[in-house]
Ligand code: NAI
């Protein structure tokens with residue numbers, strides 16, 4: 001029997017003695033201050049690594065290296081060279097994928113089977129960005145200026161990018177920030193989350209192994225203050241952020257001083273609507289995993305589940321029984337479906353909402369408690385939780401919990417449910433379940449969110465835009481807009497007579 005209660009036999013060799021430095025200008029360097037911070041396993045509580053804590057001086061050094069690289073030989077890489085580099089990176093990442101997935105699982109606790117499940121998505125993404133590298137183009141434009149002038153546009157890399165990512169999908173987030181950087185010829189200083197920075201660090205090393213020149217991809221590990229220094233740095237041209245709304249607001253404020261280009265991938269409280277004619281056998285498990293996947297630590301989680309009255313009781317009962325059947329366990333155990341929350345801080349946040357639900361009158365159908373038995377006392381597991389009869393104005397129905405908590409609400413008519421689905425300050429995603437194509441298309445049109453899935457919940461692809469309406473952010477990742485955000489447009493005029 002394998003022992004999943006210790007990370008001892010699972011640490012990738014790359015971790016070595018567990019001390020990790022910053023990656024600046026192609027070199028592993030200590031923070032100027034010599035300060036470090038520790039990263040612990042969300043599942044076993046053990047120390048995973050001790051990382052360098054980047055301060056303002058280190059961020060400045062990384063930005064300078066990034067600027068120099070942007071103006072150096074990297075600027076003369078041909079599109080096909082950047083493409084070849086991304087394809088090499090895809091191969092290196094694939095060869096080391098199990099270790100990369102393990103780093104995420106060790107730090108933030110996502111069940112190992114789920115971490116390993118991201119392999120195909122990561123490959124598709126890097127290969128997509130490789131394709132993009134040789135497909136960037138401007139336009140030739142007719143003009144009506146009185147003398148003969150040829151006008152056309154050049155697409156140019158925006159420059160030094162500051163990328164700030166969260167802990168809920170570290171490797172994936174790093175790839176979706178660094179991929180477009182390499183495709184477009186930008187350079188980047190990446191600040192991973194303090195709870196899970198290792199896979200991003202290793203990913204950046206692999207970029208160098210793939211042939212990225214020093215200074216193009218830099219990683220500064222640290223907490224909020226490191227991210228704040230990056231978002232305020234005057235020589236950063238663009239900030240790409242994924243994380244919480246309040247932090248996003250601070251970044252926008254800091255970036256305003258030098259008018260950086262900014263993209264914000266923030267949270268949500270996404271509606272998932274099950275009409276009475278839906279295929280419930282498909283809808284129920286998908287709706288459940290739309291909330292419980294990654295223990296609810298997913299920006300697009302479908303946490304407001306609207307169910308049409310005739311099937312309401314049935315959906316509540318079957319969803320609860322599905323939730324009860326999920327296997328809660330240690331992150332390293334391949335049979336585990338529900339792992340721990342990332343940290344005590346995140347648990348306290350979720351626990352606050354678990355207390356609020358019943359207080360505000362929601363009916364607890366299943367879950368609602370922390371799990372500690374079976375060796376689960378070193379981290380923070382929360383049972384998949386279902387609240388029924390939730391009112392739209394309860395805090396559990398309005399605020400992003402980022403834990404495995406579903407709020408189910410009955411509805412009676414199409415117009416009513418659309419209005420209620422939209423009465424949220426968020427607009428990241430939404431789901432619709434019906435066999436009626438006209439109803440589905442009408443709902444798609446009226447839901448105010450950046451992604452809508454019909455008879456499915458949650459899908460992402462590098463070719464398809466993903467991002468927020470309203471307070472879920474602005475800018476898109478995936479699709480052509482993702483790439484546009486890393487490019488500037490120059491209008492060129494040439495006198496031709
Ligand atoms: P956060 O938004 O504070 O952290 C995300 C990243 O921003 C991390 O790398 C962090 O170090 C950095 N950061 C923190 N303060 C910063 C600042 N002032 N300037 C620049 N960068 C800064 O999110 P946190 O605190 O980890 O989680 C709190 C809640 O946020 C969660 O419970 C969840 O509701 C939401 N969240 C949403 C995510 C999403 O994917 N939409 C991801 C992570 C958190």
Ligand code: MG
Pocket residue numbers: 039040041042106107108195196342343
């Ligand atoms: Mg941790």
